[in-house]
Amino acid sequence: QKEVEQDPGPLSVPEGAIVSLNCTYSNSAFQYFMWYRQYSRKGPELLMYTYSSGNKEDGRFTAQVDKSSKYISLFIRDSQPSDSATYLCAMRSNAGGTSYGKLTFGQGTILTVHP
Amino acid sequence: DVKVTQSSRYLVKRTGEKVFLECVQDMDHENMFWYRQDPGLGLRLIYFSYDVKMKEKGDIPEGYSVSREKKERFSLILESASTNQTSMYLCASRKGGSTDTQYFGPGTRLTVL
Numbered sequence: 001q002k003e004v005e006q007d008p009g010p011l012s013v014p015e016g017a018i019v020s021l022n023c024t025y026s027n028s029a030f031q032y033f034m035w036y037r038q039y040s041r042k043g044p045e046l047l048m049y050t051y052s053s054g055n056k057e058d059g060r061f062t063a064q065v066d067k068s069s070k071y072i073s074l075f076i077r078d079s080q081p082s083d084s085a086t087y088l089c090a091m092r093s094n095a096g097g098t099s100y101g102k103l104t105f106g107q108g109t110i111l112t113v114h115p
Numbered sequence: 116d117v118k119v120t121q122s123s124r125y126l127v128k129r130t131g132e133k134v135f136l137e138c139v140q141d142m143d144h145e146n147m148f149w150y151r152q153d154p155g156l157g158l159r160l161i162y163f164s165y166d167v168k169m170k171e172k173g174d175i176p177e178g179y180s181v182s183r184e185k186k187e188r189f190s191l192i193l194e195s196a197s198t199n200q201t202s203m204y205l206c207a208s209r210k211g212g213s214t215d216t217q218y219f220g221p222g223t224r225l226t227v228l
Binding site: 004041043044046103105106107 | 146154165173221222
């Protein structure tokens with residue numbers, strides 16, 4: 001079983017739709033949760049960052065973390081064609097030492113928003 | 116802006132060749148990472164370096180080695196390329212400390228024939 005599971009999609013939605021992207025994980029030590037966005041032929045870039053449980057909102061994007069269920073979500077409101085990309089969840093524990101900063105990624109979900 | 120560059124966007128090599136992939140970052144970051152990205156598998160960590168001349172194995176180090184002689188440069192070496200190393204290779208850098216932001220390069224699409 002993978003430490004982090006993410007539905008690869010692909011997911012296709014009309015412009016203006018609300019998009020929900022999700023990841024589940026098995027390692028209860030994970031404390032820091034991120035969403036990266038990757039456009040075609042580009043490297044991933046950090047989109048959202050959350051520590052522990054709770055919600056975080058940034059414009060049309062909301063990240064949610066439910067540590068009790070080991071489940072994280074990214075919601076995109078009023079989706080736009082420019083949101084078409086691969087979305088990767090990533091997480092890490094609070095372990096120190098040389099492992100500090102090592103992220104575990106999900107498989108990525110391919111999202112297409114069509115006009 | 117942080118910039119992470121990779122030496123090639125596309126590379127085609129033959130089985131058994133020695134392959135060098137180079138990554139350079141311009142923000143004086145302590146940590147650097149090499150990942151491979153495959154459909155359905157996401158990003159998997161090959162090696163990372165937390166400082167010059169320091170390296171640590173990631174989740175899939177077999178068949179790879181790395182070199183970090185200067186802070187800004189992190190090289191991935193395939194000693195004897197094999198077809199199952201055909202993949203997208205991504206380099207990333209991160210400032211040491213509490214930040215989690217990793218800055219990625221554009222990737223190198225390697226095909227081993």
